[in-house]
Amino acid sequence: MIEEGRVKFITDGVFYNPRMRFCRDLDMVVFSELDSTEYLDALAASGVRGIRAAVEASKQPVFNDLNPKAVEVIKQNLKLNGLEAEVYCRDASILMRERSFEHVDVDPFGSPSAFIDSACFSARKYMSVTATDTAALCGSATNSGLKKYGAYAVKTDTYHETGLRMLIGFAVREATKYEKALTPLVSWTKEHYYRVHFRVRKSTSQAGKVYEKMGYINFCSKCLRKEISAMGESREKCECGGKFILLGPIWLGELKQKDFVEELYGKTDGKLREFLGKLKEEVEAATTYNLQQIASRVAERVPTTLGVVERLREMGYQASRTHYCGFCIRTDAEIDVLAEIIKDLS
Ligand SMILES: C[S@@+](CC[C@H](N)C(=O)[O-])C[C@H]1O[C@@H](n2cnc3c(N)ncnc32)[C@H](O)[C@@H]1O
Ligand SMILES: [Zn+2]
Numbered sequence: 206m207i208e209e210g211r212v213k214f215i216t217d218g219v220f221y222n223p224r225m226r227f228c229r230d231l232d233m234v235v236f237s238e239l240d241s242t243e244y245l246d247a248l249a250a251s252g253v254r255g256i257r258a259a260v261e262a263s264k265q266p267v268f269n270d271l272n273p274k275a276v277e278v279i280k281q282n283l284k285l286n287g288l289e290a291e292v293y294c295r296d297a298s299i300l301m302r303e304r305s306f307e308h309v310d311v312d313p314f315g316s317p318s319a320f321i322d323s324a325c326f327s328a329r330k331y332m333s334v335t336a337t338d339t340a341a342l343c344g345s346a347t348n349s350g351l352k353k354y355g356a357y358a359v360k361t362d363t364y365h366e367t368g369l370r371m372l373i374g375f376a377v378r379e380a381t382k383y384e385k386a387l388t389p390l391v392s393w394t395k396e397h398y399y400r401v402h403f404r405v406r407k408s409t410s411q412a413g414k415v416y417e418k419m420g421y422i423n424f425c426s427k428c429l430r431k432e433i434s435a436m437g438e439s440r441e442k443c444e445c446g447g448k449f450i451l452l453g454p455i456w457l458g459e460l461k462q463k464d465f466v467e468e469l470y471g472k473t474d475g476k477l478r479e480f481l482g483k484l485k486e487e488v489e490a491a492t493t494y495n496l497q498q499i500a501s502r503v504a505e506r507v508p509t510t511l512g513v514v515e516r517l518r519e520m521g522y523q524a525s526r527t528h529y530c531g532f533c534i535r536t537d538a539e540i541d542v543l544a545e546i547i548k549d550l551s
Contacts, residue, residue: 219278430447
């Protein structure tokens with residue numbers, strides 16, 4: 206018998222990853238903030254997430270898993286926790302095509318790409334997605350990224366940023382064919398996974414508008430410069446004379462809704478609060494840099510991340526640390542400005 210959050214359950218050989226507990230803990234705080242009841246745990250395995258959603262966030266879960274053994278385990282786990290719910294043994298894509306749900310959660314092995322189309326079709330208010338195929342998303346497996354997410358990436362000095370934005374960008378694009386606009390309420394990367402919770406709005410005009418926040422990151426591998434460009438917009442060569450590599454199409458909009466994350470922050474303590482504090486602090490610039498990598502080219506030492514952030518702010522730039530890397534910063538300043546600060550502070 207395993208205990209997690211306020212529930213107890215068995216796995217009986219069905220998939221369960223205790224390392225995802227932090228993610229589920231944070232999910233419960235997120236779910237509690239959503240004005241929805243019906244929740245599809247589309248790839249439920251033991252059903253731990255949906256059962257926690259019922260007990261800890263007052264949701265009415267519907268469970269699904271293609272594995273009949275998982276369905277058996279989910280039914281036992283519902284009994285163990287004194288709950289009743291619908292449980293399906295279907296291909297998640299087919300179920301989501303046949304029925305719409307207020308909130309759809311896609312938590313597969315590896316890539317969610319095959320499920321996102323039908324999840325977008327099904328979700329009326331919210332959609333949550335996990336991805337563990339980080340290599341395909343962050344640019345270290347370029348061809349896999351093209352095949353699964355229809356976007357081009359190479360590994361940069363801040364590859365987790367690319368991964369999260371590739372995943373969001375793909376989901377946002379998939380939804381627009383159904384005239385739905387997705388907005389990330391909160392998103393993060395940790396250890397081996399990416400997680401995004403979206404608000405879904407059905408609106409022809411809003412669905413068109415999302416492309417104002419899609420575009421490309423122009424990356425120069427020679428000097429590590431990053432510049433963003435809108436859909437259809439092209440860039441000349443990099444100022445250093447190097448060639449730009451176009452990463453995308455990729456999401457260039459917000460990774461979170463600040464007031465939503467502030468609400469969550471106010472309701473948590475301990476490790477969750479600490480993590481949400483980092484998310485809350487992040488500015489919204491889509492350009493991120495790794496101070497170690499820049500310093501290795503221009504200075505003898507790496508200055509403190511906070512020191513660089515503070516200097517940038519004094520100079521009037523947007524700047525913050527990032528939640529996923531201690532040496533990475535998020536800023537709208539150009540790389541030449543950063544290089545000068547690094548030289549000065551090191
Ligand atoms: C990563 S596990 C889910 C973990 C679970 N959400 C949790 O929090 O513990 C993925 C599950 O998806 C199921 N699965 C794989 N392909 C599926 C499909 N096409 N439709 C429905 N379920 C599927 C697997 O049987 C497995 O139980
Ligand atoms: Zn350059």
